[in-house]
Amino acid sequence: DAGVTQSPTHLIKTRGQQVTLRCSPISGHKSVSWYQQVLGQGPQFIFQYYEKEERGRGNFPDRFSARQFPNYSSELNVNALLLGDSALYLCASSSGTEMYQETQYFGPGTRLLVL
Amino acid sequence: GNSVTQMEGPVTLSEEAFLTINCTYTATGYPSLFWYVQYPGEGLQLLLKATKADDKGSNKGFEATYRKETTSFHLEKGSVQVSDSAVYFCALSSYTGANSKLTFGKGITLSVRP
Numbered sequence: 736d737a738g739v740t741q742s743p744t745h746l747i748k749t750r751g752q753q754v755t756l757r758c759s760p761i762s763g764h765k766s767v768s769w770y771q772q773v774l775g776q777g778p779q780f781i782f783q784y785y786e787k788e789e790r791g792r793g794n795f796p797d798r799f800s801a802r803q804f805p806n807y808s809s810e811l812n813v814n815a816l817l818l819g820d821s822a823l824y825l826c827a828s829s830s831g832t833e834m835y836q837e838t839q840y841f842g843p844g845t846r847l848l849v850l
Numbered sequence: 851g852n853s854v855t856q857m858e859g860p861v862t863l864s865e866e867a868f869l870t871i872n873c874t875y876t877a878t879g880y881p882s883l884f885w886y887v888q889y890p891g892e893g894l895q896l897l898l899k900a901t902k903a904d905d906k907g908s909n910k911g912f913e914a915t916y917r918k919e920t921t922s923f924h925l926e927k928g929s930v931q932v933s934d935s936a937v938y939f940c941a942l943s944s945y946t947g948a949n950s951k952l953t954f955g956k957g958i959t960l961s962v963r964p
Contacts, residue, residue, distance in 0.1 A: 739893075768951065768952075770952075775956075775957075776956055776957070777854075777939050777941075777954030777955050777956050777957050778894070778939075778952070778954050779954075780951040780952065780953070783949045783950070783951055790949040790950075791949025791951055793951065825893055825894065827894075827952075829950070834945050834950045835881065835882050835943040835944050835945035835950045836882045836901045836943075837943075837950065838884070838896055838899060839896075839943075839950075839952060840896070841886075841893040841894040841895070842893050843892055843893040844892075844893045
C-alpha cells in the first residue's frame, strides 16, 4: 500500500512569494496534519484537518492556510514568504477516529528554501 | 501546555553498546506517547508507542515503558547497530479540544560506529 505522498520534494522561492504544498494521505485515512520542521528542531504543529474541517491550528501566522479536499488530500499554502519559513514541511495522515491514541504516519516532506 | 524534554545530544556509541535516550513530558490528562525515528533526508517513521500507564512499546529491539509516576518514556536498546544511526524524537498526543496534535521534543542524533 502506498504511504503518505507529498509534492514537490524540494522548492526554492524568494521572499514575498507564495507557495502551495500538496499531500495525499494513506488510503482510508480521513485526517491530515501539517508540521514544520526547522533544521535541528522537532516538528511543530501547524494544522489538522478531518473530513474537510479544520480541527486545530498551531501557533503560526495567518500567512499559513490549508484545506482538505473531498478525496482527503490536502494543500498547505504560505503567503508572503519570509526567510524564516525555510524548513521541511511534513504531512501526516491518520484514521481520524481514534483521537489522541492514533498513530500519525508521515510523508517524506517538502523541503522549502526561501532566498 | 504540553511539552516534551529530551536529553541533550548528540550520542555516539560503538556497535553492540547499550542505548538509553531519556524523555520526560508534561501534559494534561492522559497522553499517548511515541518514539519516531528520522533517517537522513527522510520523513519520520513511527518506532513505537504506548497509550496508557505501564504499557511497554517495542519494535526492532527498541523498548520504552510509559511511566506515569515519573512522567517519562525512556527509549532503550540492548545492542545498537550501525543502521540505527538516525535522529530520534519523543512525542506525545493528548486530546485537547477537537484535535490530536503531536508535540515533539527537540530530537537527539545517534551515531553508531562499527
